[in-house]
Amino acid sequence: MLIRAIAALLLAAFACAPAQAWWEYGHETVAAIAEANVSPSTRREVRRLLASSRLLETPTCPALTIEQASVWPDCIKRLRDRFSYAAPWHYQNVDVCRPFDQEAACADGNCVSAQIERQARLLADKALPRRERVMALAFLVHFVGDMHQPLHSGDRGDLGGNRFAASYGMIAGRTNLHSIWDGLLAERSISTPPPDSAGILAEYSEAERAGFREGTVTHWARQAWEASRDFAYGAVMADPCGAVPAERPVIGEEIVRRLIPIVRRQVARGGLRLAQMLDEALG
Structure with a gap:
C-alpha cells in the first residue's frame, strides 16, 4: 500500500507540473558537464554574463548560475505571452519512420537545431546589448540539452x-513515453552510480570524449533522432515503426537497465558539445 501511495504521489506531482524537458536534473547535469570542460577564460565569461542576468527581468526565473540558466527557458513558459514565441524552439518532430529530414521540421528556423545555431551566433556577437547575450546564453545551454533528449529530436507523429x-513500472495513469524519458528515466539514469556529471564522464576515455565533440549540430540531431527510433520506441516495440501496441507498454526494470547507458551517453554528449560551443562563442 505504501509503494502504491508513493507512486500515486509521484504521478500526481509530475502530471500537474509545467512541461519540462529532462526535468531540472537532466538540464543541470548537461550544464555542469559543460562548465567543467570549457576553458578557464570561457568559464569566467559565462559567469560574468550570468552575473547580469537581472537584465532579463524574470525574478521568478533566476539565471545567476549555469545550472539555473539551463532551466530558465522552461521556467519562463509560466510567463505565457511574454515568451510564447519560443515554444517551438525546444524540439523538432522529425519522423523516425522516414529518411532523416530536418528541414521539414524546421520551418522558419522554429526548431531546436536551428535555434542552437542562432543562439550561438547571438552569444558570440559582442556588439549586441548584454541582455540579448545573456538570453542567448540561457537559450543555448537549454536547447543543447533539449536536443539530446531523443524524443525532442524524433517521433512518430505523436508529439x-x-x-x-x-x-x-507501476507508475501509470497520465504517463507517456515522452514524460518517462524527460523525467523518471532521466532521474534514474543520472543518479545511478557513479552519479552526476563527474561520474558520467568518468565512464568515457579521452578518445571517446573527443569523439563526442565531433560533427555538426545537424549530425548531433541525427544521432538523437536515431536514438529516438532505436531506444525510445525500440525499447517498447519490436518494430519501432509498427502499429502502436493495443495494451499500454510497461518500461520495467529490465528495460530501464538497458536504457540507463543510453541516457547517460546522451547527457555526456550534450555536456561536452555544449562546452565546445561555448568555447567557440566566448573563447
Whole structure:
C-alpha cells in the first residue's frame, strides 16, 4: 500500500507540473558537464554574463548560475505571452519512420537545431546589448540539452511520444513515453552510480570524449533522432515503426537497465558539445 501511495504521489506531482524537458536534473547535469570542460577564460565569461542576468527581468526565473540558466527557458513558459514565441524552439518532430529530414521540421528556423545555431551566433556577437547575450546564453545551454533528449529530436507523429501512452513500472495513469524519458528515466539514469556529471564522464576515455565533440549540430540531431527510433520506441516495440501496441507498454526494470547507458551517453554528449560551443562563442 505504501509503494502504491508513493507512486500515486509521484504521478500526481509530475502530471500537474509545467512541461519540462529532462526535468531540472537532466538540464543541470548537461550544464555542469559543460562548465567543467570549457576553458578557464570561457568559464569566467559565462559567469560574468550570468552575473547580469537581472537584465532579463524574470525574478521568478533566476539565471545567476549555469545550472539555473539551463532551466530558465522552461521556467519562463509560466510567463505565457511574454515568451510564447519560443515554444517551438525546444524540439523538432522529425519522423523516425522516414529518411532523416530536418528541414521539414524546421520551418522558419522554429526548431531546436536551428535555434542552437542562432543562439550561438547571438552569444558570440559582442556588439549586441548584454541582455540579448545573456538570453542567448540561457537559450543555448537549454536547447543543447533539449536536443539530446531523443524524443525532442524524433517521433512518430505523436508529439515526441506525448501521445504514446506507457507506464514506468507501476507508475501509470497520465504517463507517456515522452514524460518517462524527460523525467523518471532521466532521474534514474543520472543518479545511478557513479552519479552526476563527474561520474558520467568518468565512464568515457579521452578518445571517446573527443569523439563526442565531433560533427555538426545537424549530425548531433541525427544521432538523437536515431536514438529516438532505436531506444525510445525500440525499447517498447519490436518494430519501432509498427502499429502502436493495443495494451499500454510497461518500461520495467529490465528495460530501464538497458536504457540507463543510453541516457547517460546522451547527457555526456550534450555536456561536452555544449562546452565546445561555448568555447567557440566566448573563447
